[in-house]
Amino acid sequence: MTFDLIVNVAWKEEILDPAGQSTTKVLQQMGYAVDNVRIGKQIRLQVEAQDQDRALEAGREMAKRLLANPVMETYTVQVVEA
């Protein structure tokens, strides 16, 4: 069976996010009352697996091995319900 997964990857809190910082600034200049913009990744993919648990399991493994860098990033994995 094919499962749609979403892997969200975010900078660890203590890691500086320059792109987020400059986006914060630009949004403030545009007149928005915003703060703490942090720009992470949202990765969507399709995985073949026997069941949802195994799909999630594969997703977590891929996140850990490739999609996120544990030195600076955290991740969450979820299955998109059809």
Add this chain to the structure above:
Amino acid sequence: MTFDLIVNVAWKEEILDPAGQSTTKVLQQMGYAVDNVRIGKQIRLQVEAQDQDRALEAGREMAKRLLANPVMETYTVQVVEA
């Protein structure tokens, strides 16, 4: 009041995502049964607003004007429940 927003930005389906393509290939080489990896952004930010509706409204406006490029990208905006 302060609201935490999440803006997810994804490539339109017909837009080429070279990063997603290469990531698909490497994950397959690593032995995963995956396909169609698409790499978008997940942007988190804090916004000051009177209520949740206005926070969402501001989020949509920022997404449209800056955070996403409507020529190539689609976006969704949601409020993170405290």
Add this chain to the structure above:
Amino acid sequence: MRVGVISFPGSNCDDDTLNALAALGVEGVPLWYQQTELPPVDRLILPGGFSYGDYLRSGALAAQAPIMASVEQAIATQAMPVLGICNGFQILCERGLLPGALRPNVSGEFLCTWETLRVVSVPQGFVGLKTGDLLRMPIAHHEGAFAVEPGFLSTLFDQGQVFLQYSDPDGQVHALTNPNGSVANIAGISQGSVTGLMPHPERAMAQYLGSVDGRRFLKAWLGEEDQ
């Protein structure tokens, strides 16, 4: 002396690196990322470039390449000297063969400039370099801000793993001499026989190109005293 230079798809400083080795009279052996076994070589260089277009994170996709398992093994079993330049440095960090990671530059932009580098601790095997030496070499990268996990920085310094820092022409290291937002101005580090740096020694091989310090650097890595 035979030095293997590993090309990944998207590597683009591989030829420059082979040329630099040739200029030093050293035999360079081009290697392709899909090789699963290393031919007989004495040393390895992972050259600069945009392996896999720098997609996902610089170096992340190349770190999974088939040849990296043999590189890992050669380091573990024979203490193979391995040098990662720019993208090569990123690949080594992503593979966990060097500590830390390389984040996007603080400006969010690609940056190509000449920098002065101060030697902090001389890595194992380098000949003719000493603490406080200054080298002038160019940088050219988008994701070159070195980062470590919180609390780990002092360990790196204590263990003598911090190799190069961005400094001013007099060797002073301070915030204004930090081109990319690297923690503690770090431009290069080492771990055992593995060394990585963001600057490009292969581009500083002649005065008419701006500096000969890259020649000095590579000779030191090769274990030859520069005359």
Add this chain to the structure above:
Amino acid sequence: MTYEEVGLTAEEFTHICDQMGRVPNDLELGLFGVLWSEHCSYKSSKNLLAWLPHDGPAVVQGPGENAGVVQLDDKVHVAFKVESHNHPSYVEPVQGAATGVGGILRDIVAMGARPVALADSLRFGTDDPSQHLQHAVVEGVGAYGNAIGIPTVTGEVGYGAVYDKNPLVNVMAVGLLPAQRKISARGARPGSYLLLVGQPTGRDGIHGASLLASQDFGEGTEHMRPTVQVGDPFMGKLLMEATLAAVETGLLDAVQDLGAAGLTSAIAELVYRSQVGAQVWLDDVPCREPHMTPYEIMLSETQERMLLIVAPHHLEAIEAIMNHWELPHRVIGEVTEEPLLVIGTRDNPRQAVLPPEILAGACPLKPVPANGRDKGRQLVPSMPAFKPLTLEREWGLNVLGAPECKSRAPIYQRYDSMILTNTVWGPDHPLAVLRVKDSTAGLAIAVRGPGRYAALDPYSGGMAAVARVISLLATQGAQPLGLTDGINAGNPDREDVFQDLMALLAGIADASQALGVPVTGGNVSLHNETSGHPIWPTAVIGAVGRHSCPLEPVPDAPMAAGMDILWVGP
């Protein structure tokens, strides 16, 4: 489908029907639409470009190929050309600029040359959005050039409110090839295969050439925005290496890159130049999206694709090279003896049947009056009387604060200017000096495009553009080998714009003739005009020269206080 929908005029449509002896079907009409567009046919500018001198002792290949080629010495030839990507860069600046760089690099590679340098000439407006645009365009130029590993060694930038909605992004590429190498789009022989290499075809940039680049911007053009083409410099690098490796085997008949108007333009040009025909099998074109129509497949401007023409008995060797570089590739058709371009599927093989000499060679050109060149020379505008200025503080601060006076370092530091280790003089100098590893001679490269000058006096402005790059080469004692011209202007159907164009081209032609330097190729971008406001006629001229001692360029600043300054010239 009507002729208007594909951007043709009633006269052009009649001309097509006359020549064909029948009314073209929808697919055929669509193909005519793009190939007879301004962007592909040069219908408004071809007669003007004919004034330019094309011959010289160093010229190996003049205009008409993917790039010009000149001789550096007995062993090394230089391929070079400038391209514009103005409209796409306004719509999506990062990708527009990036794909512009990718496109000009593929032109150089299609000549069998290895690119060694890029130079960019940029024009932006003066309003706030223009600043963001500049930031994004520079990002795009760098994103492609840096990643594919070709240094951007020099360039220039200028500003004017006329560029607010029509920024200019012109990029020149320079490549080297061994003197004995001869590959072009001319050599296709009957029986050979059309091998399509690179990115699978998607719905990207359909109508980019015919509509986006060939009509004025305005309120009504919003819906015409094609799907943005995304550049993939990673695949661009693989494609470059694989194509050059394939050329090196000597087994290819011909090479043609895919640019504006995609497969249509590539195949039509190829068979037209080679005086052959072709059968194209649409079912064999690898597609990225399902259910693409023949029209979409033929017009897609998906980037990072190359067409290699290879005889059947050499196919295996060439495919082995593509496999090594992990590039998707597929035979999509065959070269035929009869000069007919036939496009179809296995079920319906003849969905379009077109003679290349009509499709690629018969578009009616805009006539130029017999005395046009003279008129251009005489078009001296009335100048406002010169008001002597007293140097006032206010005035000085104004000048110093103008964007023209800002340091260019924030631009060029975002480009890798040193990769390939040939850059002896990079962008911190007024022109670039490169060593050439296989020669004692080096290259001097300069690019300039005085738009404001040409706005006041297009004839003198055209001359000035040539004179500036040549004098830059002269400061190094470099021998000019050839010029490439990037012409940018407004809507040529407007009388005033066309007058300016005539004067501009007359100026370029007269100056290059007088200085004895041929123009070996270039690019014309018209319709740079929004809601009736055209840009200044802007001729971006790139020059390539032979430097006899590239490792020791002539210093460009006085060596020491007390030296004499010698004024040369009137």
